Amino acid sequence: MKRVAIIGGGISGLSAAFALEKQRRNGAPVEYTVFEASARLGGVLVTEHVDGCQVEAGPDSFITEKPWAADLCREIGLGDQLIGSNDPDRKTYILVKGRLVVIPDGLMFMVPTRIMPTVLSPLFSIRTKLRMAGEWFHPPRKADNDESVAAMVERHYGPEMVDRLADPLLSGVYGGEASQLSVRAVLPRFAEMEAKHGSLGRAMLAARRRMPSAAKGAARPLFTSLKAGMQQMVDALVALLPKSAIQTGSPVQGIQPQEGGWTVSAGYTSDHFDALILAIPTTAATVLLRGPGPALADELLGIQYTSSITVNLGYNGAVRDRLPPGFGFLVPRSEGRRMLAATFVHNKFPHRAPDDRALLRCFIGGAGNDKVLKLGDDEILRSVREELRQIINLTADPLFTRIYRWQGAMAQYGVGHLERLQRIDALLPRLPGLALAGNGYRGIGVPDCVRSGSDAAGKVLSALGLSQEKSPVSATALHS
């Protein structure tokens, strides 16, 4: 029997465990233990039910275009629980000089694909609109080196586009700054489009033309979530794993290669395993790898993380009626606010709030702003409520509030990230039986983390000489 240790019980570690569990049920001679530092599993996936509302502490959904999370949900029996965002009501605003301005139709990320809505939009100055027209003639450019998203966007559309769209959009996903994030790692399609077409606008339209007409008509929702919240995914996964395979409240303090395998120390006990999956932020992995793999630890140390706080506020139906329509707003750094974004949760997804409730979710923190984590709840709430008053004239007292602090939870893929991944891949064979998973490597979103976990399980199985059984375990076998 081969034994695998999985360190970290977030969605990456649980996905790895599930991949091993399927092989175990298919008869592979493998068993595993998930070591989780905290008392609960799921990492940043946490849903609370408050006053009829589903309050998401971490992610509220995942992007539909990346299939791995939805596929996993179907596999674990949650297919009928998947819900899409209310895209007909999708409208997102940007705060410009204190006022909310809607993002015009036809902007794909920051690339205009329809002329009139952009020309008529007050979001951009005449100067930026002229840059957009000129962008159409941008010559193809094959860059030798990586660059920041800001540098690329500025080359195409000018600095206002970076400030008003690229930066706020990226801070919503990475809590990061466009001037720090790698275009090749974060927006690989943009780098490819520039190399081939030059103009991002022309490339986007060419891609649309190539799409089969059925796909153009039947637009899928942009975001997918679960009826009872993201925690549903964690609960369903955990229910499929043997209780004996889970050790919560077990922070791993040491890992040591020994006797062709790995010794894992947690608390006062040490145990021997044939292979090891580190499904934890790279900051935590660095600490564990300092002894057994200093060169790898040094590389991981170069991957930065940012912190954020989500502030959820529940209101009555009167507030709901008065809020602007749409999914919420983003706040450019140049506006000088503490808030990075706010989501009108009751509009974004069905099932999140009863008809007589409004649910708002505000984000603060992000790159260079770790100090907000030290603020007390009262101060956080006071400043969020003051900014909501200034931005959307919301003065009502909330019925409930929930504040969640996430220290160092969002990985930042800095310029040169892909080259760093190559160096990491080259170092891994020096530590046989070790695989890495999590949001520090090839995607920060839930779907990428799911994929990273199951890929890590696949690597460990083949390192152990256990061929992966491709045929899925039947639903009855899984749930029996």
Ligand SMILES: Cc1cc2nc3c(=O)[nH]c(=O)nc-3n(C[C@H](O)[C@H](O)[C@H](O)COP(=O)(O)OP(=O)(O)OC[C@H]3O[C@@H](n4cnc5c(N)ncnc54)[C@H](O)[C@@H]3O)c2cc1C
């Ligand atoms: C506020 C917020 C909003 C987000 N919104 C979205 C969104 O809407 N859509 C989306 O797709 N993604 C979103 N993300 C990103 C996504 O949720 C995360 O990248 C992903 O869930 C990370 O999963 P993980 O398992 O890799 O890491 P984590 O969830 O961080 O789990 C790692 C686990 O490892 C444990 N651990 C750490 N060190 C040790 C140790 N030494 N021993 C044992 N255990 C250890 C930790 O306790 C933790 O439980 C969001 C993230 C945050 C923080």
